[in-house]
Amino acid sequence: MxxxxxxxxxxxxxxxxxxxxxxxxVAAIAFILIAFLAGNVPGLVLLWLFTFLAMALSGVGFRIYxxxxxxxxxxxxxxxxxxxxxxxxxxxxxxxxxxxxSSFGIETAVFIFSRFVTIIFFTTVVTLTTxxxxxxxxxxxxxxxxxxxxxxxxxxxxxxSIALRFIPNLLDxxxxxxxxxxxxxxxxxxxxxxxxxxxxxxxxxxxxxSSLNRGEELANVMDVRGYxxxxxxxxxxxxxxxxxxxxxxxxxxALAAGLAALNLLA
Amino acid sequence: xEIKLSGVTxxxxxxxxxxxxxxxxxxxxxxxxSFTAVVGPTGAGKSSLMKVLNGLILPEEGQAVIxxxxxxxxxxxxxxxxxxxxxxxxxxxxxxxxxxxxVEKDICFGPLNFGATAEEACTIAADVIGQVGLDRxxxxxxxxxxxxxxKRRVAIAGILACRPxxxxxxxxxxxxxxxxxxxxxxxxxxxxxxxxxxxxLVTHDMDRVARYAQQAVVLVKGKIVFHDSVRRxxxxxxxxxxxxxxxxxxxxxxxxxxxxxxxxxxxxCLTEEELAEALIKVGRV
Ligand SMILES: Nc1ncnc2c1ncn2[C@@H]1O[C@H](COP(=O)(O)OP(=O)(O)O)[C@@H](O)[C@H]1O
Ligand SMILES: [Mg+2]
Numbered sequence: 001m002x003x004x005x006x007x008x009x010x011x012x013x014x015x016x017x018x019x020x021x022x023x024x025x026v027a028a029i030a031f032i033l034i035a036f037l038a039g040n041v042p043g044l045v046l047l048w049l050f051t052f053l054a055m056a057l058s059g060v061g062f063r064i065y066x067x068x069x070x071x072x073x074x075x076x077x078x079x080x081x082x083x084x085x086x087x088x089x090x091x092x093x094x095x096x097x098x099x100x101x102s103s104f105g106i107e108t109a110v111f112i113f114s115r116f117v118t119i120i121f122f123t124t125v126v127t128l129t130t131x132x133x134x135x136x137x138x139x140x141x142x143x144x145x146x147x148x149x150x151x152x153x154x155x156x157x158x159x160x161s162i163a164l165r166f167i168p169n170l171l172d173x174x175x176x177x178x179x180x181x182x183x184x185x186x187x188x189x190x191x192x193x194x195x196x197x198x199x200x201x202x203x204x205x206x207x208x209x210s211s212l213n214r215g216e217e218l219a220n221v222m223d224v225r226g227y228x229x230x231x232x233x234x235x236x237x238x239x240x241x242x243x244x245x246x247x248x249x250x251x252x253x254a255l256a257a258g259l260a261a262l263n264l265l266a
Numbered sequence: 267x268e269i270k271l272s273g274v275t276x277x278x279x280x281x282x283x284x285x286x287x288x289x290x291x292x293x294x295x296x297x298x299x300s301f302t303a304v305v306g307p308t309g310a311g312k313s314s315l316m317k318v319l320n321g322l323i324l325p326e327e328g329q330a331v332i333x334x335x336x337x338x339x340x341x342x343x344x345x346x347x348x349x350x351x352x353x354x355x356x357x358x359x360x361x362x363x364x365x366x367x368x369v370e371k372d373i374c375f376g377p378l379n380f381g382a383t384a385e386e387a388c389t390i391a392a393d394v395i396g397q398v399g400l401d402r403x404x405x406x407x408x409x410x411x412x413x414x415x416x417k418r419r420v421a422i423a424g425i426l427a428c429r430p431x432x433x434x435x436x437x438x439x440x441x442x443x444x445x446x447x448x449x450x451x452x453x454x455x456x457x458x459x460x461x462x463x464x465x466x467l468v469t470h471d472m473d474r475v476a477r478y479a480q481q482a483v484v485l486v487k488g489k490i491v492f493h494d495s496v497r498r499x500x501x502x503x504x505x506x507x508x509x510x511x512x513x514x515x516x517x518x519x520x521x522x523x524x525x526x527x528x529x530x531x532x533x534x535c536l537t538e539e540e541l542a543e544a545l546i547k548v549g550r551v
C-alpha cells in the first residue's frame with residue numbers, strides 16, 4: 001500500500017512544480033488526446049522525447065516514475081500480448097492455431113505500449129508535481145462553465161477536497177487496524193479467494209465505522225463554523241496564470257502540430 | 267517468558283520517504299514475570315518497539331528473542347504467528363479494532379485465528395470477560411452499544427483471549443476517566459501477580475509508573491537511555507528533565523519540601539502512601 005505512487009505529491013521546486021494547476025490539468029487531458037496523433041515511428045520518437053523532457057523538467061527521479069507504472073504493468077503487458085498474438089498482416093513470423101505473430105501485430109503492439117506508457121508518465125508528472133488542493137482548485141476552475149447547467153461545482157470541489165484531505169488518515173488507520181488484527185493472529189493475502197475476502201471484514205467494518213463517525217464530526221464542525229452549501233465562496237488560494245503557463249500550452253500545441261505534420265509527410 | 271533484544275534497529279519506509287533508525291541499536295532484556303514501564307517523549311519509538319516485539323515490524327539489524335522464538339529480518343510466517351500467539355499487543359485506542367456484532371464473537375476472533383475450535387473459543391471468551399471485570403451478560407451485547415471504558419476492556423479481553431505469556435500495552439489508559447484508568451492498571455497488576463504474566467506498559471503518566479511498575483525503560487530518539495528499577499528512575503530529577511519526563515506528584519512534593527525545609531526524608535517516595543509514611547517517620551525523630 002505504501003508503494004502506491006498514484007496521486008502522491010512530491011514536494012519540489014522545479015519549473016513544472018511552479019506551473020499553474022489549470023495549465024497542468026489541461027496539459028494532461030490534451031496529452032492523452034495528442035498521444036493518439038502519433039501515427040508513425042518518427043511521431044512515436046517525438047512523443048517519447050516530449051515525455052522525457054517533461055519528466056526531466058519535473059526534477060523527480062526516473063525510478064519514481066517506473067514505480068508509478070508498476071501497478072499497471074500486467075494490464076499493459078496483457079494488452080500488448082493481445083496485439084502481438086491476434087493481429088495479423090504484413091510479414092508473418094509464427095503461426096500456431098489461432099495465434100499469429102506478424103510484423104503488423106508487433107508494430108501495433110509497439111504503438112499501444114508507447115501510448116500507454118507515455119500517457120501514464122505524463123499524467124504522473126502532473127500528479128507528482130501538483131498538491132492535491134491545487135489540483136482541486138484547478139479542476140473547480142475548469143468546471144465553472146458547468147454552473148450554467150446547475151451543476152453544484154463548488155460543493156463537488158469541497159467534497160473532493162475533503163476526500164483528498166482524509167486519504168492519508170484513512171491509509172494510516174487501515175494500517176493500524178490491519179496491524180491490530182494481525183496481532184490477533186489474522187493473516188492477510190493467503191488462502192482461497194473467498195478466505196481472503198473474509199479476512200477483510202475485520203478491517204473494513206471498523207474502518208467504515210470510524211469514517212462515518214469522522215464524517216459526522218466534520219459535518220458538525222462545519223455547521224458550527226457557519227458553512228453553508230448555497231453560499232458563494234471566495235478562495236484563500238488564488239490561482240495566477242503566468243507567461244510560463246502560456247508557454248507550456250504552446251509547447252503542447254507545438255507537439256500536436258509536429259505529430260500532425262509527421263503524419264502528413266509520411 | 268523472557269524478551270531479549272540485541273542490536274535491534276528499525277526503519278519505516280513510506281513511498282520515497284524513509285524514517286531511518288526509529289529504533290537505534292536497542293539492547294534490552296525484559297525478565298520473565300516482570301512489570302516494565304516504557305516511557306519517553308512523543309516520537310521516541312515506544313510504539314515501534316512494541317511492534318517489533320510482536321513481529322509487526324521486523325528488525326533491520328539485530329534480533330529479538332522471545333522465549334525460544336527469534337524475530338529477525340526475513341523471519342518466516344510460522345515463527346511470526348507463534349510470536350504473536352505468545353505476545354499479546356494492545357494497541358493505542360484498541361477499541362478501533364472491534365468489528366464483530368457481539369462482544370463474544372469479537373473476543374473469539376483471536377483464539378479462532380490461533381487454531382482454537384469454536385467451542386474452546388466460547389469457553390475462553392466467557393473466562394476472559396470476567397478477567398477484565400465485566401460479567402457474562404456482556405457477551406451477547408453489541409460492542410458498539412458499550413461505554414468507552416467497557417469497549418476498551420472488551421478490546422483487551424480480545425487480546426487476553428489469545429492466552430499470551432507476555433502482554434504489551436501501548437497507552438492503554440489514554441482517553442479514559444481516572445477511575446477507568448485505575449481499573450485497567452489494577453487488572454494488569456493482578457495478572458502480573460497471579461498468573462506471572464510479563465507486562466510491558468507504554469505510558470506518559472509518571473504517577474501510574476511510580477505506583478504500578480517495577481522496572482522502567484526510558485527511550486529517547488530510538489535509544490534506550492535508562493533501564494533500571496522505577497525507584498532509581500525518580501531519584502535524580504535533573505536527569506528526568508533532560509529526557510523531558512515529569513516526576514510523580516509524591517516525589518515532586520518530597521523534593522520541594524526537602525528544599526524548603528532543609529529536612530531530608532528517608533528514601534525516594536513514589537506514592538502518597540510512602541510519602542505519608544516517610545513524613546510520619548521524620549516527625550517522630
Ligand atoms: N507508520 C509509520 N510510518 C512512518 N514513520 C513512522 C510510522 N510510525 C511512526 N513513525 C515514526 O517513527 C518514530 C517513532 O514513532 P513511534 O514509535 O510512534 O513513537 P512513540 O510511540 O514513542 O510516540 C517517529 O519519528 C515517527 O514519525
Ligand atoms: Mg506511540
